[in-house]
Amino acid sequence: MPIQYYIYLSLALFSIGIVGVLVRRNAIIVFMCIELMLNAVNLLLLAFSKMHYNTALLTNKETTAGTEGQLFVFFIMVVAAAEVSVGLAIIVMMYRNIHSVDVNFLNRLKN
Amino acid sequence: MIPLSLILLPFVAGILSFFVKSDNGSKQLALFFSIATLAVMLLGLCVFNQSAYHHFDVSWLVSLGSRFTIGLDGMGKMLCLLTAISFPIIIAATYNNKYKSTNNFYALLLLTQAGLMGVFVAMDGLLFYFFWELALIPVYFLCSQWGGEKRIAVTFKFFIYTFIGSLLMLVGLLFLYYKTPQHSFAIKDLYNLHLAASEQNFAFWLFFIAFAIKMPIFPFHTWQPDAYEQSPTAVTMVLSGIMVKMGIFAVLRWLIPIFPDAAAKYGQLIIILSIIGIVYASLIAIKQDDVKRLIAYSSIAHIGLMCAAIFTMNSIGLKGVMLQMFSHGVNVIGLWIIADAIEQQLGTRKFSELGGLAQKAPTLAILLVVLAFANIALPLTNAFIGEFLMFNGLFQYNVYFAAIAGVGIILAAVYTLNMVQKVLYGNTTTITENAVEISGNVKWMLAIITIMIIVFGVYPQPMIDLTKDTVQALIK
Amino acid sequence: MNKLVYLVPLFPLIGFLINGLGRKSLSKSLIGIIGSAAILASFVVSVFLFIDVKAHGASVVTAFNFINIDTFKIGFAFQVDQLSSLFLLIITGIGFLIHVYSTAYMHEEKSEHFARYFAYLNLFVFSMLLLVLGANYVIMFIGWEGVGLCSYLLIGFWFKNNNYNYAAKKAFVMNRIGDLGFLLAVFWLIAKLGTVNYADVFAAANILSKFDVTAITLLLFVGAMGKSAQIPLYTWLPDAMAGPTPVSALIHAATMVTAGIYMIARSNVLYSMSEVTMNLVAIIGLATALLSATIAIKQNDIKKVLAYSTVSQLGYMFLGLGVGAYTGAVFHVMTHAFFKALLFLGAGSVIHAMHHEQDIRNMGGLKKKLPITHATFLLGCIAIAGIPPFSGFFSKDEILAAAYAHNPIYWGLGVAGAAMTAFYMFRLYATTFLGTFRGTHDQEHHLHESPKAMTIPLIILSILSVLGGLVGIPEILGGHHELHQYLSKVLISEKAHHIEHSTEYMLMAISVAIAALAVIFAIVHFSKKPELKDATGIAKAMENKWYIDELYDAVIVRPLEAVAVFLKNIIEKSGIDAFVNGVGKFVNYSSRQLRLVQSGQVGNCILIMVLSIVIFILLWFYDISIIRLVDKFF
């Protein structure tokens, strides 16, 4: 598959994530949209990984080029998991205090 | 060693003074150390006058290309002498003034002295910058803490104003630093720097704005009357007696030798500004109702003349400038002492509320008259020599400039005599009815100033000789 | 012998210091003695110097280097020559008499002020001596400003009265205007010749261009205008009568105001080189002489009349200088010093007797009560009116003759002025001494002749006024004009001598006749019925000094003050300072506005981030032109 399709697809997903962050007020949904962005990145990394593999395959049949990309995806997933645990804890903590998950509800810090 | 002790003595005393608990103790300490500094200075001038004693150099900030190099040349000696003389006089003359937390007051005052001394002896760009700021910070605290009603805002304006100036100077210094082949701040390396015209024109202003604010010359002067008015008088004396000389001094030491071409190029512009300043400040002084503000504007006018004379780059004029730095310092301190004596006693500085003091306090009257006439540069007072030489330089530069600046001489007479008349003459008012004679210490300090005024007015030659080497270096 | 020249200014200086510092402890008599003795000592030395100069000629004595910069040297040097030694005698001699007079005149003052007075007087004499002794223009300038200072101090001597203080200030400021001219001339000399020593300047004068000479002399003349009260800077002198009367006698008649004459006479080498200046000097002098004479006619204050008369006489002296009669001018300085001092002191005696009444309309008939004063005053009036053989005749006539030689119109106007002089002087004399007493009863009761200390100087001065002219009897009257011979070393001889003797006789006769007529008319007119009504019309304008003060006030003083107020309130406060504060306010304001951007909402923050990223991308990838532009710049 030509690589640009993957790039466009990822960028589209990424942008949808961004739009989600911008248009939603529910902290959980916003967070989900961020996860969507991360997934878009994952997909792109994987596509690139196979692209590099493909390129390297022309010269070397035994190549392992592109493995790093896949591993990077793995690490992103690891981090995302950790982030989710902390993020959800924070959201729950907030919900406990104000019984809302609206990101704009709390806006005491001004000036 | 002399310059080092000039800095260290007041510095150490200042630090000590923070820890002296008794009010009198700190006063005595300050007085003692300031006199000791004066003694060192006089020793340096008279006994240890070989150049070996006047230079000191240790390595410091090596990686930045800066050294702790200090030294005294003729101009430096003159200004250090001024500083050394002024501080004992200031401290003694305001000895009876009461300050909250006296020890801090004197500590900061002495630190200021250290900073000022440092400015006058620094032979390294970065070091100079340090002392330039070191002299400013204590003054900021002094004015803000012990000043008048509007002190905080006014002092802050002064501080920010000068701080912007000095930051620009720092930029200029850095610029020069990277232009020197060996990346150094040493004054001789900066002097040997041959900058291209465009570089000079550009960096010149970075320095000049800093100095112009400090002097101050028109139109950078508006901090000054406010600051003088609001500061405690002892500090005002330091400000106008010595600190404004920093600007003039810096132009002579750091600006002109490094940017000769730019100085020649923009000299005329600056002279015009200065001359506008002379007339402008003199006219405003005529309409002032406050002793301190009047002296402030008068000081602006005087400084304007000095600044104009510098940029004529005329050997006679330059000597006049250096002489006048000393003379103006001494004279203006005298005027402030009187202003302070009046304010301390009567609680007002308004002309409209004063009058008739000559009946009540004849000694004050006589001394004020002497100082007033020194202020308008009457012959046989020290100021005359300086002004005569400066006008001479200005005249040789441009006749019309000299003539317009000369209007300042006339206006100076008008406002100074206004002041004398409104303070001393006429009938007493309800406020001055119960005025008494000035106290002994004030009297003696003024007497010393008067003697200096006359002695240097009649026999200025030693002072002129002192400036010889500096002027020669500048003209070359 | 000429080393003694130090002593001449030194004695008054010592007197000043002793009286000034010891003003609280010394007794009045001691103060008087010290003050007078100092001047007497100077006088004695001056006499020796005079004799010495006469015998051995001029010399320059340098005390020390005053200002010494590379090749530019100004010594604190004294020049004792014919001109200065003559002035020394006038200053110390008359000064001494006035000091003696003052001991009595000022006796009512508290001892502190008494001492102050004598200190000032001594200081004045010191300054005046420096002025005439200086061997260069700078030393002269020192004295020049010094006498201005003393004049300021003495006019404002009674400092409780603010009008006096204003007068003092006016005097000083007007002098300063002149001083600026002087100073600029000195700078011009330095710029062109590199020296200010008389000897060097005059020796090198011929290398100066025409323009330079004219400029220098004109600027010097501006100085002289201020000091010697010429148009347009004369208005301070009448106001200066606020000071004690002996001061008026000494400063504003005999010595200080003649400094301008001295200076021009001293610089005669330069002046002779510039036709323009000479003409201007003559015209200004003549105009001043006439203008002030007209004013003097209508003044009712005894001192004011004398003051305007002084201005007028000074005008004559400038006329003399302008037409090249340097000796004549100096001669007139001398005789004028005698009779004007006499007149002022006489006036002082009258005022003293009248308990500080100065309005002549309240006097009259004082002849009997004050015989000595009357007699001496009359002699003084005759002398000033130019009646031969009194001193005024010779000196004035010399000037007039020279003026005729130069331009007959000058002479005509000069004679008119002389007539006016005679007229107002005798108007003054008649109103004061003749007729009946018009003052209060109380004043009449206390009228008495002044003490000896006052009358003896009057007598001495009247003798001098009468005989003083004899040193300068012109050749046509059979004299040798000793003064002229004495001064010929330092003053260029005037060109006045090509007038026919017969013409000269006729001129003398005409002027004397006119003066005599004026005298008679005045005595007749005023001895019986002095004018007491308020004047109207032109007379009122004359009484009000042609409204010159008001004119100055409207044209110079008030606009200047308006400008000052404008600068102070508008430019300084609302302009520069407002700008400086405005920068601070702007920072504050923008802070208040900028903080609103910080909405605190996550969505908004991220929105701005995203938009910034978009802008970054666009900047970097698309707007090549911007990049090129910036690229060039960096």
Add this chain to the structure above:
Amino acid sequence: MNITQILFWFLSVLALVSALMVLLSKNPVHSVLWLIVVFFAISGHYILLNAQFLAIVNLIVYAGAIMVLFLFVIMLMNLSADTEPQKNVWMKLAGTIAGGCFLISACNVIYNAQNVSKEIAAKTALLNQGNIGLIGNLGKVLFKDYVVPFEISSVLFLSAIVGAVVIGKKEKNKV
């Protein structure tokens, strides 16, 4: 067009549509479900790219663990379409436009990279083949070359654990 390509397009469209639905659903629970669909679609892509390991991990970690966590939280808070806070229209519009601008400019850059500077022209991602995405290969590299980051990421988890304790645990003593 072979089956792989058909699948690619299908999965892409599915992913995009579901992603949009995540935003558009009013009910948070629906959003979560749509997001799970996205993850499945992406996992499908992984399989197409022959990255089985990541596909599985993606399903387990994201769809399985993370999304379930989300779902639990939402259920716990009893969030529904009614309680869902809404931004005003302008903010939504601004957000959409900003996102659109981002997408367009970024795509344009990629387009340039492909057609102008040609740096990614003719490069393809290998589908269906290649064994680098298999667990054996990945495991070798992970424990040979990537052991340090692997170990270090444990610190991340440690802090996440601590965080969960610090933030999540109810405080006994009220302040």
Add this chain to the structure above:
Amino acid sequence: MNAIIFSALLGVVMMFSGILTTNKQAIKNIALVCLTLLLVANLANHYEWYSIKIDTKQMFSFSKYGYFFNTIAITATLLYVFVSGDDIVKVGSYGAEYFALIFFVLCGVTILSGYNNLLMLFLGIEIMTIPLYILTGSDKKNLHSNEAALKYFLMGAFSTGIMLMGIALLYGSSGNFGIETVVNITAGTLMKVPILEVIGLMFIFVSMLFKVSAAPFHFWTPDVYDGAPSVFTSFMATIVKSAGFIALITLFANKSEELGKLWNILLVIVIIATLLVGNITAVFQQSVKRMLAYSSIAQAGFMLFALYSKNDIARDGILLYTSAYSLATIGTFAILIKMDDHSINGYNGLAKSQPLLAATQSIFLFSLAGIPLTAGFFAKYFMLASVIRTGGSAAVYLVIIGVLFAAVSVYYYFKVIQAMYFKEGSAATSKITPNFKFALLVIAFLIILFGVMPDTLLGLFYF
């Protein structure tokens, strides 16, 4: 490597120390001991006495520079705990855990000082920020703290997404994650630079700018710094922010001239925007804490100068800057925490009631404002010098803009001094222990020491 391993292990130790003791003082002391150990470990590495050797497969490239930064960061943390330790354990009921998190943050910091691979950059940043989210929200009952934590978390996660997109694009172009490939690829000229590379790099750049709170990516900073418990704000604003700069420098400092020029356009915009927003907005703030938050943005603007100039002086200078800035900010926050009223008026008359606090506070503020003979001056000096070193008049204009804003900064820093010294009032503080005073004095002394002899500091460790 020592520092990374030790910080992780000691973090675990701290975690468990909470089980052993509930004595807050003891926990603090343990933390101090652990930090000292960490410092010694790092110094051991630095001076090559002892170092754990692990084959990192080019994941890291340790250098003296990195070690020195570690030393600074650890020392600053040590001082921070020394001066504010009592307040850390007071925030909530998890004293030991807070310290553990601080150690984990340090682990992230040490990773960032030596990373050689984009993966490590990513992991380092995450290790650094995730504990911070927690610390920010640690004052659980405080809505401000909640709000700050949520905002920080959401925005932080978003910026992580941006960074990952950047990394992905970069990878697409280069095929690996080593940062030397970044350097190599960007060494081309403008038109030959791969576009993917550049846009990827820019995404990373943007995300890093977010971390160091440069405008226009700074919006989280004021709210988060303001909302977080003050002790942790202090930590975030100093050590964490410095680490961000070190990471930025490592990533971008070696770029080529040609690309640099283009880069500079963006940088200049960012620098000026940052200085403007930070300084100007700080002027109006009434709360000292919020003012410090904005001022930290302003300081970031100054530190970005180093990125602009990218020369040796900049590299040295950023170390000095971070240490000077950290010292002064830690001290300022330590005093702020003790104040009852956090508004500027709350400082009125502090000089009377607590002269020592006021004096040291003044020194800290002087340093922040860049007054000579304090460390802050040389920090700014190095930044300005590095820019001027690059030559050209544009650099000088940039510097002039910088100093003008520095003058503005004096305005708000000195408002506090004015309040303390020149205004009447009764500034109330909580109990001040002698230890606290001693700690403040130590910080003040260090600031002055670096202000008088900055090259000693640099020379001691680095040259």
